[in-house]
Amino acid sequence: MAERRDKGSIVLMVPAAVLIVLMLAGLAVDTAVEFLSRHQLDDAAAAAANDAVTQGLDRARFDGDSSYTLDPVLTDAAVRRSLAARHDPIVDDALATGGVVVSISTTADPARPAIVTVTITGHAHLIFTKAVPGLPSTVTVRSRESATAVLAP
Amino acid sequence: MRRLRGDDALVGGVDALVFGVLIFVTMSLAFVNLWVVIETKIALSAAAHEAARAFVEAPDSDGAAQRAQLVARDVLRAHGIKSMPTIEVEGAFSRCTRITVTARAPVAGISLGWLGQWGQRQVAARASEVVDPYRSDADLPEGTTCG
Numbered sequence: 560m561a562e563r564r565d566k567g568s569i570v571l572m573v574p575a576a577v578l579i580v581l582m583l584a585g586l587a588v589d590t591a592v593e594f595l596s597r598h599q600l601d602d603a604a605a606a607a608a609n610d611a612v613t614q615g616l617d618r619a620r621f622d623g624d625s626s627y628t629l630d631p632v633l634t635d636a637a638v639r640r641s642l643a644a645r646h647d648p649i650v651d652d653a654l655a656t657g658g659v660v661v662s663i664s665t666t667a668d669p670a671r672p673a674i675v676t677v678t679i680t681g682h683a684h685l686i687f688t689k690a691v692p693g694l695p696s697t698v699t700v701r702s703r704e705s706a707t708a709v710l711a712p
Numbered sequence: 713m714r715r716l717r718g719d720d721a722l723v724g725g726v727d728a729l730v731f732g733v734l735i736f737v738t739m740s741l742a743f744v745n746l747w748v749v750i751e752t753k754i755a756l757s758a759a760a761h762e763a764a765r766a767f768v769e770a771p772d773s774d775g776a777a778q779r780a781q782l783v784a785r786d787v788l789r790a791h792g793i794k795s796m797p798t799i800e801v802e803g804a805f806s807r808c809t810r811i812t813v814t815a816r817a818p819v820a821g822i823s824l825g826w827l828g829q830w831g832q833r834q835v836a837a838r839a840s841e842v843v844d845p846y847r848s849d850a851d852l853p854e855g856t857t858c859g
Contacts, residue, residue, distance in 0.1 A: 584743040590752065592750065595750055602758075711848070
């Protein structure tokens with residue numbers, strides 16, 4: 560039951576409601592920005608791993624004993640070339656800050672002898688959260704993708 | 713001026729409705745417009761990535777670019793992008809060649825639903841891949857190595 564002194568309280572309620580809606584909308588947008596950044600890192604890592612798993616081949620060794628072995632230096636260089644070619648700010652930032660890790664593993668399967676895994680750690684720049692004092696303006700985003708060398712029979 | 717009994721709540725309500733709705737509608741539209749840009753960017757990013765994969769995995773050079781275009785448009789259609797996207801493929805179909813796919817689509821600067829839209833901005837995404845140096849059926853002869 561409304562009392563007489565309740566009159567006019569909507570004046571306070573509407574700005575509060577609008578503020579809550581704005582905060583929720585800002586949260587949704589920033590979550591989407593984070594998702595987009597992760598998506599971009601996923602694509603970059605997948606493409607880089609895919610390029611490196613063939614470009615990193617130790618050709619001299621392959622010509623010698625036909626073994627498919629990846630040269631760590633060539634593989635790492637191929638990954639960095641691939642990432643730099645994208646001209647994507649979040650990927651460029653990860654490259655500059657040492658957020659790219661390349662690892663090589665081998666398998667016992669002669670048809671799939673090597674796997675390159677690229678892990679990228681970047682920072683997504685949020686749009687609305689940074690406007691709130693005390694909250695971070697960036698969020699750390701990590702992506703990990705692998706590519707396997709498949710030899711034709 | 714003589715005030716009617718109990719009109720203070722009505723005045724407060726009307727003020728709140730006018731300013732609240734104006735602010736709410738304006739901010740909602742701003743968020744929706746921002747959301748459209750992010751959504752388009754996600755779709756273009758996926759399209760460029762898939763197009764680059766389709767290009768470097770094409771069986772021959774003749775249909776590689778066309779295949780990339782088709783795949784990109786399929787991805788954009790699946791994401792519900794109705795505007796006319798532009799898909800550009802730079803680079804030749806030959807071993808070790810880096811190809812870059814740039815997907816662009818226009819989005820409205822300000823869109824007010826049924827009232828129409830004003831202005832336009834381009835949203836773009838880029839993907840890059842290298843044609844496999846050891847793949848068969850490519851245009852370069854066997855034995856070519858990447859520099």
